[in-house]
Amino acid sequence: MAEIHLKSLAHSYDTTANPPEYAIRQMDHIWHDGGAFALLGPSGCGKSTLLNIISGLLKPSEGDVLFDGVRVNDIPPQDRNIAQVFQFPVVYDTMSVFDNLAFPLRNMGAGVAKINSKVTEIAAILELTDVLNKKAANLTADEKQKVSMGRGLVRDDVSAILFDEPLTVIDPQLKWKLRRKLKQIHERFKTTMVYVTHDQLEASTFADKIALMYGGQVVQFGTPRELFEQPNHTFVGYFIGSPGMNFLEVKRCKEGVCFGDIAFPLSAAEKKALQHSTSNNLKLGIRPEFVHVWDKPNSQAQQANVEFVEDLGTYKIVSLTLGGVSIKARLQEDQKIPHQSAYISFPEQWLMLYIDEFLVEKENDDE
Amino acid sequence: MNKPHSNKAWFLVLPVFILVAFSAIVPLMTVVNYSLQDIFDVSTRYFVGTEWYREILNDSRLQDSLVRQFIFSGSVLLIEIPLGIGVALMMPKSGKWSVISLLVLALPLLVPLNVVGTIWQIFGRADIGLFGWALNAIGIDYNYAANPIDAWLTVLLMDVWHWTSLVALLSFSGLRAIPDAYYQAASIDRASAWAVFRYIQLPKLKSVLLIGVLLRFMDSFMIYTEPFVLTGGGPGNSTTFLSQALTKMAVGQFDIGPAGAFSIIYFLIILLVSWLFYTAMTHSDNK
Numbered sequence: 001m002a003e004i005h006l007k008s009l010a011h012s013y014d015t016t017a018n019p020p021e022y023a024i025r026q027m028d029h030i031w032h033d034g035g036a037f038a039l040l041g042p043s044g045c046g047k048s049t050l051l052n053i054i055s056g057l058l059k060p061s062e063g064d065v066l067f068d069g070v071r072v073n074d075i076p077p078q079d080r081n082i083a084q085v086f087q088f089p090v091v092y093d094t095m096s097v098f099d100n101l102a103f104p105l106r107n108m109g110a111g112v113a114k115i116n117s118k119v120t121e122i123a124a125i126l127e128l129t130d131v132l133n134k135k136a137a138n139l140t141a142d143e144k145q146k147v148s149m150g151r152g153l154v155r156d157d158v159s160a161i162l163f164d165e166p167l168t169v170i171d172p173q174l175k176w177k178l179r180r181k182l183k184q185i186h187e188r189f190k191t192t193m194v195y196v197t198h199d200q201l202e203a204s205t206f207a208d209k210i211a212l213m214y215g216g217q218v219v220q221f222g223t224p225r226e227l228f229e230q231p232n233h234t235f236v237g238y239f240i241g242s243p244g245m246n247f248l249e250v251k252r253c254k255e256g257v258c259f260g261d262i263a264f265p266l267s268a269a270e271k272k273a274l275q276h277s278t279s280n281n282l283k284l285g286i287r288p289e290f291v292h293v294w295d296k297p298n299s300q301a302q303q304a305n306v307e308f309v310e311d312l313g314t315y316k317i318v319s320l321t322l323g324g325v326s327i328k329a330r331l332q333e334d335q336k337i338p339h340q341s342a343y344i345s346f347p348e349q350w351l352m353l354y355i356d357e358f359l360v361e362k363e364n365d366d367e
Numbered sequence: 368m369n370k371p372h373s374n375k376a377w378f379l380v381l382p383v384f385i386l387v388a389f390s391a392i393v394p395l396m397t398v399v400n401y402s403l404q405d406i407f408d409v410s411t412r413y414f415v416g417t418e419w420y421r422e423i424l425n426d427s428r429l430q431d432s433l434v435r436q437f438i439f440s441g442s443v444l445l446i447e448i449p450l451g452i453g454v455a456l457m458m459p460k461s462g463k464w465s466v467i468s469l470l471v472l473a474l475p476l477l478v479p480l481n482v483v484g485t486i487w488q489i490f491g492r493a494d495i496g497l498f499g500w501a502l503n504a505i506g507i508d509y510n511y512a513a514n515p516i517d518a519w520l521t522v523l524l525m526d527v528w529h530w531t532s533l534v535a536l537l538s539f540s541g542l543r544a545i546p547d548a549y550y551q552a553a554s555i556d557r558a559s560a561w562a563v564f565r566y567i568q569l570p571k572l573k574s575v576l577l578i579g580v581l582l583r584f585m586d587s588f589m590i591y592t593e594p595f596v597l598t599g600g601g602p603g604n605s606t607t608f609l610s611q612a613l614t615k616m617a618v619g620q621f622d623i624g625p626a627g628a629f630s631i632i633y634f635l636i637i638l639l640v641s642w643l644f645y646t647a648m649t650h651s652d653n654k
Contacts (some may be wrong), residue, residue, distance in 0.1 A: 083555060090552040096568045
């Protein structure tokens, strides 16, 4: 078990390019010992690159990787004591499940008694006991993925287990089962786990803390709730949530910021930040879940045109246009579905101000 | 069960049937025909049953050829398959040198069979051939035209030179198809280079090796041109393989009946051995 510290880390696949193109832009990041983390982001954001740098399959072009304070840049993967589970299950086809699980132990020269007890224990946890004598080639995809996970778990010396989109090839109905298994394993072994995915649901069910990556950088590192309620970058707002955050491009005005002729009051901290900035890239963001839809017109509510209503089974999403901008709102259960026009308001506490795409804190803690 | 039935559909199969009939069934039946009769001329023919077959199976010269043939094909497989895999493992995986080595490997495959025979016939000569001359110069008494063992080794070496490339190219393509994740997982599991070969590369090469083994077995079992050009089957009968013995019988001595029976037996042996290889290699993983 170990704390993984990425120190001024950056990576470029082609260091000769000018200007250099970075797959990972310079970052500092710490994965705390024993945590379950998700590395979430769209395809091509650099999350797999980052994972391979941690495991040692890739050498970072700049910066250091520290395991418990020890620099491991030059240590090859086999000596880093990490385990990695890949997108496509990697099993040794010709071996039995037992031999697959025993393989890392045998390579380390472990004794027969230790191998037997360890493999039996891990197989029981992963529910592989019934298939221990089967050839790995004849397993189903989810069993294979469990075997490749098991090869990491049998080792006592594993400091972290890295998962690279491990559920991609698993049938949907088995996904949640395997995800729950992972969670249980984490609770039991308390190994540091880093789980790469582009699926926010997977990330938030697995991880205590999610690092959201975008354009080669971690833009936010927080609990699933923080990412949902306080996205600190417009990309986080857009990427997390289904549908993503609504954004209104606003202008400075004497009340604070205005969208057309609608004025939005700001908190003191927000006003201060606005004064310090010269940028005109101002946005207000609000989650569809927090947009209030009224049944009847009232003094606070704005009239918006209803475009269409999507029924997602347990709830409905209504798409509206307000001042030429489309806004999505989530209707409460058993709320009346508005026709043609709806009356909406934006509760102040859920309105986030973004200057140059970055969040302005509502309360300024440090001053 | 009220599907409409139309026998006209059979006409759709007819072209294939005709094609197969003329390319395989009719010629094969002709051979069967010869092998069961003693034919003097068009009107004088006698049905002899299995007599030709019995005669062929008891012919000691043919038995010798058969043994020779099995030893030859066995040696070819035992040398070329491991050697080809070894070459493929050592080849550069990408870049300029990979292309160059692929081209060099492909060259022997492009040489016509009788040219291969001629090349080695000259190459192995003690007076003007580099190979033969060099061996004699370092004190090895080598003469493929007079010494049966030398002749044997030369034929074998010639085949290895000519066909190892095929196995190497097949293996190379098989190796390239293995996803990187396997090597990465193996390295994380601290697998030795031997374990990587034994548990990842070899199992993943199985399907291309199956093709390689079948092709090399069938080709070497039917080898004719190269030894014919190189040694003419000699010295004595020491490098007379089955196809050459058959040709001698059919077009040299014009013993069409026994030659027909011989052909059928020859064909069945190849079919049987290929089937054995195929079954052994595809059934080993069903458990």
